[in-house]
Amino acid sequence: MSTTLRSLHLPRGADPLALLDPLAAALSGGPAVVASPDPRVLATVTEAADRAGLPAGTAAIVSTSGSTGTPKRTLLPASALRASADATRAVLGGAGQWLLALPGHYVAGLQVLSRSVFDGTRPVVVPDNAPFDGTAFRAAVARMSGPRRYASMVPAQLALLVDGAPGRPVDATERAADLEALRGLDTILLGGARADETLLHRVRDAGVRVVTTYGMSETCGGCVYDGVPLPGVRAEIADDVIRLGGPVVAGGYLGDPELTAAAFSEHDGVRWFTTSDTGTLDAAGLTVTGRADDVINTGGLKVSATVLARTIEELPGVRNAFVTGLPDPVWGQRVAAWVAGTVPAETIRAHVADRLGGRLAPKVLRRGTRLPMLPTGKPDRQRMIEDLTAEAASTTTAPRAEREA
Known part of the structure; x- marks a missing residue:
């Protein structure tokens, strides 16, 4: 039945x-x-x-x-x-x-x-x-x-x-x-x-x-x-x-x-x-500090993706940010960020470098007026990871990738 x-x-x-x-x-x-x-x-x-x-x-x-x-x-x-x-x-x-x-x-x-x-x-x-x-x-x-x-x-x-x-x-x-x-x-x-x-x-x-x-x-x-x-x-x-x-x-x-x-x-x-x-x-x-799977390890330096996102969000003009680690043949992972706001990419990188060190500045960066969202109102993590992965793949020679959405 x-x-x-x-x-x-x-x-x-x-x-x-x-x-x-x-x-x-x-x-x-x-x-x-x-x-x-x-x-x-x-x-x-x-x-x-x-x-x-x-x-x-x-x-x-x-x-x-x-x-x-x-x-x-x-x-x-x-x-x-x-x-x-x-x-x-x-x-x-x-x-x-x-x-x-x-x-x-x-x-x-x-x-x-x-x-x-x-x-x-x-x-x-x-x-x-x-x-x-x-x-x-x-x-x-x-x-x-x-x-x-x-x-x-x-x-x-x-x-x-x-x-x-x-x-x-x-x-x-x-x-x-x-x-x-x-x-x-x-x-x-x-x-x-x-x-x-x-x-x-x-x-x-x-x-x-x-x-x-x-x-x-x-x-x-x-x-x-x-x-x-x-x-x-x-x-x-x-x-x-x-x-x-x-x-x-x-x-x-x-x-x-x-x-x-x-x-x-x-x-x-x-x-x-x-x-x-x-x-x-x-x-x-x-207090929620991050996700158990969001630790980025770049060249042996470990940091929470949530900490990086909150650091970027300290900048006036940034509405919110999503950060993840992408595979890197040299460093293991590279920092990638999807940022909603009007702040220039170099300002974002300089701020992260000043606060947390240059190695943690986003190597792949995408900006737009808002983060991609699911119908629930949650950030669409999978979509952003796919976007950033495609962004990294499209730039094979330059050390930094960026696109505005």
């Missing part, structure tokens, strides 16, 4: 609130929903569920973003989604109405919908039939009625509201109106990508309550708020890698027992997920 699943996908421009009923049914023990940007995935996931079996209590199957490679199909129990919603409600100060500004088939959008189901509220939608902008955002916020008003956003959306679209003149009146709308929200959960500290300070100084979140599909989205784990969630560091435990942890990966065994474990009655991120944990909370 074929497993009964339902697709949590709508074509662009359709009303995402149509997803509430199938999700509510799944959370109440009905057919699980398959959350994916591609409606064809329903058939392949159903085939995988028929082969491997679907664990009891599974409410949603979420495809990870694919920002670092092939997407994985994460099994989210209804109990984990409920635990996440309950903990979020407790930390934020009570149930409220949510703004849906992200696709409902990704974990952050799914969480907006599931929290609404659990809290008995109805979210207000920022239409997706046009690119996200301040006009649509302000109109959506104006339709919210409370009693408390929340939003979940990615840093790229917040930056657009505060600074305007890259490459376009700043409209001071619109920016002021966007800030006023942001202040009208009780809390904005900001996650999905690393947030620029300067942007956070500016927004918070303007009276906007922004809470940074850390988590992933495997933890029902954000489960650490401003460095502090949600109630019931535990964080620990093992061999410099972050591990997250508690009732919000997923049930594993559909049809991939080896990958499940490598990433998930259970001991002392707590289910744990081992992330791909490095970090530190102290009295101030959890």
Whole structure:
């Protein structure tokens, strides 16, 4: 007998609130929903569920973003989604109405919908039939009625509201109106990508309550708020890698027992997920320092790609940066950077050389008005690595490569 699943996908421009009923049914023990940007995935996931079996209590199957490679199909129990919603409600100060500004088939959008189901509220939608902008955002916020008003956003959306679209003149009146709308929200959960500290300070100084979140599909989205784990969630560091435990942890990966065994474990009655991120944990909370696989080794000199990216982002005029190591026949790896901003390449290289040494200055450099992004609002790491690899290959004699996108 074929497993009964339902697709949590709508074509662009359709009303995402149509997803509430199938999700509510799944959370109440009905057919699980398959959350994916591609409606064809329903058939392949159903085939995988028929082969491997679907664990009891599974409410949603979420495809990870694919920002670092092939997407994985994460099994989210209804109990984990409920635990996440309950903990979020407790930390934020009570149930409220949510703004849906992200696709409902990704974990952050799914969480907006599931929290609404659990809290008995109805979210207000920022239409997706046009690119996200301040006009649509302000109109959506104006339709919210409370009693408390929340939003979940990615840093790229917040930056657009505060600074305007890259490459376009700043409209001071619109920016002021966007800030006023942001202040009208009780809390904005900001996650999905690393947030620029300067942007956070500016927004918070303007009276906007922004809470940074850390988590992933495997933890029902954000489960650490401003460095502090949600109630019931535990964080620990093992061999410099972050591990997250508690009732919000997923049930594993559909049809991939080896990958499940490598990433998930259970001991002392707590289910744990081992992330791909490095970090530190102290009295101030959890700090993500980079990815376990982002250490660049160039001629025996090792440095975190995240540290390099943050160094580049210190420069005025740089919106954000992505750094990776590319293979080099002499040095092992060479530093490559994709930079969003207007800063000249030589200024970027000189700044990195001054702060960290000349060997760590980007040898391959690509610039543009913005980083390539996935539909989730996360930087598209795979796309940028491919771009930089092609850039390096196209320059076989010059020691430095650069192109503007």
